[in-house]
Amino acid sequence: MGSIPGVSFLLLVVSVSLLTSSSVQGGKILVFPVDGSHWVNMNLLIQSLHSRGHEVTVVRTATSWYVKENAPHYHSLTITLPAAISIEQEDFFVTFLVKMLAIHKEGATLRSFVNFYWEMLGTLSNIHRQASLLGVEMFENKTLMQSIRDTQFDVVLLDPGLPVGVLVAHELKLPTVFNVRWITSGEGHFVVAPSPTSYVPTSGYAASDKMTFGQRVKNTFHYFLNTCIDKFIVCPHYDRLVERYFGPDVKFYHLLQAADIWLMRVDFVFEFPRPTMPNIAYIGGFQSKPSKPLSSELEEFVESSGEHGFILMSLGTLVNGLPVEITSEIAAAFAQLPQKVIWRHAIEPPNNLGNNTLLVKWMPQNDLLGHPKIKAFVAHGGTNGIYESMYHGVPIIGIPLLFDQFENVLRLEARGAAKVVDATKLTRQSLLEAIQEVVHNPSYRNNMKRLSALHRDKPMHPLETALYWIEFVMRHKGASHLRTESYKMPWYAYYSVDVICFLVAVLLMLTAVVVGSIRFLCIRLCRRRKTKKE
Incomplete structure (x- = not known):
């Protein structure tokens, strides 16, 4: 399915829809x-x-x-x-x-x-x-x-x-x-x-x-x-x-x-x-789907990366930008890479911006993730970006910022498909090392490709x-x-607390009856022996 072009994929989805649904x-x-x-x-x-x-x-x-x-x-x-x-x-x-x-x-x-x-x-x-x-x-x-x-x-x-x-x-x-x-x-x-x-x-x-x-x-x-x-x-x-x-x-x-x-x-x-x-x-x-061709400007920039390929960075829809001291470190790390970088950045350009980095206010993220020259995705760990990256088999350098993003990137890291960088401790060196590890260690891409194959292998x-x-x-x-x-159900019924209490009470009662009976028999037996001795 991974090699099906966009038009064929659309026809397949429509065909499956017509065959499987009672509309x-x-x-x-x-x-x-x-x-x-x-x-x-x-x-x-x-x-x-x-x-x-x-x-x-x-x-x-x-x-x-x-x-x-x-x-x-x-x-x-x-x-x-x-x-x-x-x-x-x-x-x-x-x-x-x-x-x-x-x-x-x-x-x-x-x-x-x-x-x-x-x-x-x-x-x-x-x-x-x-x-x-x-x-x-x-x-x-x-x-x-x-x-x-x-x-x-x-x-x-x-x-x-x-x-x-x-x-x-x-x-x-x-x-x-x-x-x-x-x-x-x-x-x-x-x-x-x-x-x-x-x-x-x-x-x-x-x-x-x-x-x-x-x-x-x-x-x-x-x-x-x-x-x-x-x-x-x-x-x-x-x-x-x-x-x-x-x-x-x-x-x-x-x-x-x-x-x-x-x-x-x-x-x-x-x-x-x-x-x-x-x-x-x-x-x-x-929301995942095959990529479409890029605009001529983006395609020209991507192709200029040569054998090194390019890296994508986006913080999603909620956060337009990070504090300037962090973006400056990110820009300095990008400037040291041989890869080209496309960075969705809607506010003022950061310091230390390299010639290899293109800032855009909007980008066709899915289409870029599906491009054959992409090497890695620097992302905040939002669900949409995670699934698009997984669909296209692109490993992630995660910089989680808010809410569930920390859990999302941890799940990929646990599967060997991502490397996590702490935003509060981010330096140009730590980010550079994380990117180089993901780009040059084939295990990250192989693990993400495996997840991609599993993710796509569905009946519908x-x-x-x-x-x-x-x-x-x-x-x-x-x-x-x-x-x-x-x-x-009330909580005590859902967790069977009432049943457990009832069974414990019955067990205690049975224990009391058994212990009482044994004690009673022992007392009577002792009395009989005492009577016989007298």
């Missing part, structure tokens, strides 16, 4: 996306659904950063909030990153560490408070809600990172499909499938599935911490919303766990093995898998037969 003609889909890099994934799904004849309506806020009001492949419902959701402001992630790097670089004292995370928790709470207001604005607008009901949507497709769409789906009595990796408490598996902390790394803790005792202690602590943050910082905003509009008998977390299908942006070629459930469909790498392209399950839910008005009802 839903003219379905209506209501979409609640999350802005930023998450929208890149959701938008691809929407485009594909539109191309199959479905009518898609996207709920967006008036201040949305990426989700445009007008687009050829969807209609939009624009909701005006009292204030913009923080993550819809372009400088939010840059500001957050600068603060985090400053704390780590200066050496975090207990006070600075506590202050930073206290501020982070406050920001997290504010993000979800603002997001919950989207539900208030919709529920209070009776005309809008009636218009949505009259449209007679078939399904709600949403990203549960900001899960207000779950509440709207419940109000409309519509089945839900999650386009998900992250939810309010972290990685999505943790609320839908068994996730033993003995070998399943917790969100926020970069570890493999082979943990030492100390790592398992830390992993369990992170799980407990994530649960507390979710329960006391995030969920109260949605709990209040649920109680206000649905009453005390409805639980927000039950609505979240009751999704019909979870389209999990995960591939076990990349993710560590873990338990799963019947209503989880894995679509990791669904992940995008087709996603479309199939969305249409499945539309055809059957849900997928409740695939969903366990265990989420409705």
